[in-house]
Amino acid sequence: MTLSRDWLPRRPEETERIAQGRELFRQIGKGLVAQKSFQSGDVILEEKPLVCAQFSWNELYKYKACEFCLRSLENAEEMVRRLTNDPSIILPYPECCDVDASKFSFCSQCQVQYCSPECRDAAWNSYHQALCLGPSREDPDHPLNQLINQWRSFHYPPETGSMMLIIKIIAMIMQAKDKSAVISKFSTFVNSVINEREDIAHKLLGEQFMDQREILRSMLTEIFFEESVQQWYTPEGFNSLFALIGTNGQGIGSSSFSRWVKATEELQLGDAEKQQLDDNIDKLYDRLQEVSGSFLDCEGSGLYQLQSAANHSCVPNTEITFSHGDHTLSLVALTDIQPDEEITISYLGCCGLDRGRHSRQKALKENYLFTCNCPKCVSQCDDESITTDDEEEEDEDDEDNEI
Structure with missing residues (x-):
């Protein structure tokens, strides 16, 4: 998340948005610093990704999402019916x-x-x-479907990356009017990742999955080869692409049901009616969790230029939300922020932040190649009680699991 992403062509509106962002922040090293004050709750940045893709398992489980912006293509009632496997559910309002x-x-x-x-x-x-190869994408024999199906066979949920994200990056290069300029910027970015740690391939495709990685690389080369970036099809170049999405990819969540829940909070209801609605929503979430577990959103992954410059903290002063129901990322202040104060986000999910220092440090080191020295980690440095035996055992079990 802390590396430059100046490797894709920008549309005019993107250039304007980036310029506006730089009026609010300035970049110092690998971080963002506020140039004005913000209050808690302020939306301090909104940004669309350079590229994004839906997770392949979400797509397989019929999470209908816009192929471009990941907006849900199911209404709230359709989504909750599918996720609870109960076609009789009727949502009010x-x-x-x-x-x-x-x-x-x-x-x-x-x-x-x-x-x-x-x-x-x-x-x-x-x-x-570049991706529209003729037959319907519903056709199992579609070349891209064959590649994505192979990816699924190696990588089970929960997903934190997508083969389709790499495919779209290559497709953008294929369609660029000035390929050399895009390739030059992207190659510099990839090399910076490789030089930092040559063997990184993100936890999704570690060394124990070398054979699987080679199958994916061979299939990509056969069905989607771009001569101008042929170096990316070597084992080293292919690894670097996974390093890119692994260390820089931002998870995206869009859910029509969640947006329906949020909209109901604005309804003018009596106390009794409001309480009944809240109770019914709680019951629906319980059923969703029971039937579908973590498959609750049209989730995917994207690469964001401005957000990527923000460093991690286990006590961040901003959080990332997707309040528009699509791939538009909003950065919201969690505390009051003063000029010259660094903007920080969490690279870990809520559950990850709640874990002990040992587990947080392990996840950040493996996935983002740094040791966190935020105030929370420093304060817990000498407190052995923060790390539990259960957490260490869970970490060991994770290492034994497949991708």
């Missing part, structure tokens, strides 16, 4: 769901679905021309 099926659009050739004609056109102009 349907006006609180903002999914508009009348705007849905498809690629006329491969039938990939989008939430709007605008997303369809944006995908086509950015990468989809």
